[in-house]
Amino acid sequence: MLAELLLGAALLYLLWFAVFKKPDGLPPGRWGLPLVGYIPLSGKHMDEQFKDLQKQHGDIYLWRMGTQVMVFLHSYQLSKEALGSSAFLDRPTSEVFRLMEPVAHGVIGSNGNIWHTNRRFSLRQLRDQGMGKSSLVSAIQKQARELVEALKGQASKPERIPRDLRVAVINIIWHMVASKQFEKTDPKLQEFIDIFGDLMKNFGPIVMPDFIPWIKYCLPDFLIRRLFSVEILYTLKDKFFDYCQELIEEHKASLDPDDPKDLIDGYLLDIEASKDDPDTIRTERDLCILILNLLFAGSETTVGTLAFMFFYLANHPEVQRKFQAEIDEVLPKGTLATLEDRSRMPFTEAVIHEVLRVSSLASLGIPHVAVRDTTLGGYLLPKGTIVWTAALTMHHDPRFWNDPEKFMPERWLDDQGKFATKKEGFLPFGVGKRVCVGESLVRMELFIISTAIFQSLSVSPPPGSKVDVSPVPGNPFIKTPRQEKVCFTIRE
Template sequence: MVHFLTDGQEAGVVMSNGKRWQNARRFLLRNLRDLGMGKTYLEESILEEARALVKDFSSYAGTPCHAPESLNVAVLNIIWQMVANKRYDLYDKEVLKPITILRSVDASSAALLIEFIPWIRKLLPEFMKEKLLTGIMRRVKDSIVTLLKDTIDSHRATLDPANPRDVIDEYLIAIDEKSEIAEYFSELDLMRIIFDLFSAGFDTTSNTLHWIILYMAKYPEVQRRVQQQIDEVVPRDTLPSYQHKSRLPLLEATVQEVLRVSSLIHNGVQRANETDIYLGGYLIPKGSWLFGCSGICHMDSRYWEEPQEFRPERFLDEEGKLKTPKEGFMPFGTGRRGCLGEGLSRMELYIFTAALLQNFTFSPPEGVEIDLEANPKQPASRMPKGQNIVISTRE
């Protein structure tokens, strides 16, 4: 199922292995950094989306609603500009169709059951396979492939090797020049890489922002103190930027605490050990599938005092300054194989959260409790449940 986009062929960076994975990761890390990932000159692009978000959120003020869809498009636009040199209008529903279809393959769908117990396929007649698995995956694939193939074709038609615009251009140039790193490169592999960046760079950050909004609505006193610190540092007619970050430690601590308690990708991404390893007296044979379970580490009382409590202050020292997170904090993985988009995601989370809390207060509808339990229909990650909030414009 994880290779449905490439008809079973290993490709991309998330679900590949060995030399293919090393080349893809090395290529992406270099080019994303060259395009501004983690650097301050990418900040203006994020601020542009933040301004558009503030304007859009204003139109929902006072009426209970789910978090506006514009939040998803704004996050997508950042990674999409780096990958494909394109920005979508916040109201463009077309680009969200593949993600909407992908999310429909949830725990209530027989598709996951068939994936985990594959011998069931042999017992099902063809029309049931079509309804429960094949048809679902074909719709997902067709919608995504159409978007990605059109994007690659338009880049190929306008490619100028002397002036690469984005990751896709750099990849096509590497193929044409037969560079050493392009040993496993192909347009099929490029399609999967774009999808990996598209889903990982968009889905995790946008859902973390949804969690932040829900936690602010659930804990109004934390929200009030963060807003007070923003007001003391940033003029109301200016959006918070990276130059203010060192003076907004409570904001950053709040983002980190949401990353800890939400543990969005709580089981991490699968790895494999290259040699036999003894850990805690147990043998882990070479080639085993291993998962760094951040969801367990983030709730471990050996690392965190009262881990079930939502307390951003745990990331601040006695003077109220941000301190280095504890060893058990790993929302983006850990070590040399941590998430390659961590720098970009952290910048987005900081700027978007600051802009929204500077301009709005989030609260539950009257008589309603915010539900912080994860959506059980998406067991692979801790996605927030869709629920109404009230967006109030701050004076």
């Protein structure tokens, strides 16, 4: 009897070490149970839980969600170290990245040769189409002018930010990708806006099966699609691929090899040039996913950041007045900004940077995964560990920011009133080899569009109220602005 008890105890002890105990060397945090990981029972919002975990464990902690071992980095230094290291170059496997293909294509979610080839291609193409250069300025100015007219149309009454903002931002990317512009009333455009909206709203449930991959063996496919809203990904892919295929056929018919006019033409020429290469990754499906990546990454983020800018400026009339004074001083009435004006408009740059800081739209960045066992912050992170970099907390870290909760563009100016690009503690676009592909484009858009708007209009909260600048709750990954109402008024 005693021998059996001892054997039972020994087995339990081994089981504890093999299955239940957090392996040595990992950061502190929530380990939980096999298969399900740590399930929070408090009902607290995820952001609150992250705060609690940071308070308890510091800048690096672990949370096993389902079967995925995740590490969250809340410090600027650790995030920079991780994002700059080849050990964390890859993206984890996720249906959102893979879009039901055998491997992820495009650039955001892909790895290895597919990622490398597409990243180089996207950067080259976006630059050829004017990213960071004067050649794109007039296309952005055109969209800015149309947006100003739309805002004038709703002036003097409390209204939500009109969809014209989204149309303007999408049209800038569309100009570079397909040499096209959507009409505001185009039903195709509305369809994509709706699906993107659904995707943002249901991001949490959609990524759930990534955390508990074994659920696929327990439930039939149709139920998983319904239960976790994965259906949205199927709809998005089907509709977008059909539309993209039409565009590709149009482009093939008009392709001039000596004068490629946009990103699609550039890709089609690459397909032709690599057709005899057995290892080529160039396919029309890959092109469709690449376009979808650019459209999604480039529109939701930019639209959200601009909407946050309107909300913060509505709540801070004194900042708005200073911003407008600089616009009036530098830009002759009715003239829109160009890239050359940036160096003469330090306060404008300061406003843009402060909005990027306070809004921190990509609040947890985009996840990376350890491609090999590696050490970070004194801990051992095994291959497969998923790493999130918490930009939102970094951007509110009192070690880098005085009064971090305050909206204070002046913090970006030096004693002489010059714009000082403060790098420490600021990572809205990530860093390293996977840094945001569209960073220069966003900077151009924010500069030209915001100066065009505040040259002609002012914004304020509806009478007697303040605009709620807190993001839509419930999505820990992307902080989108609420559907608040504001009043635009035409400036004399």
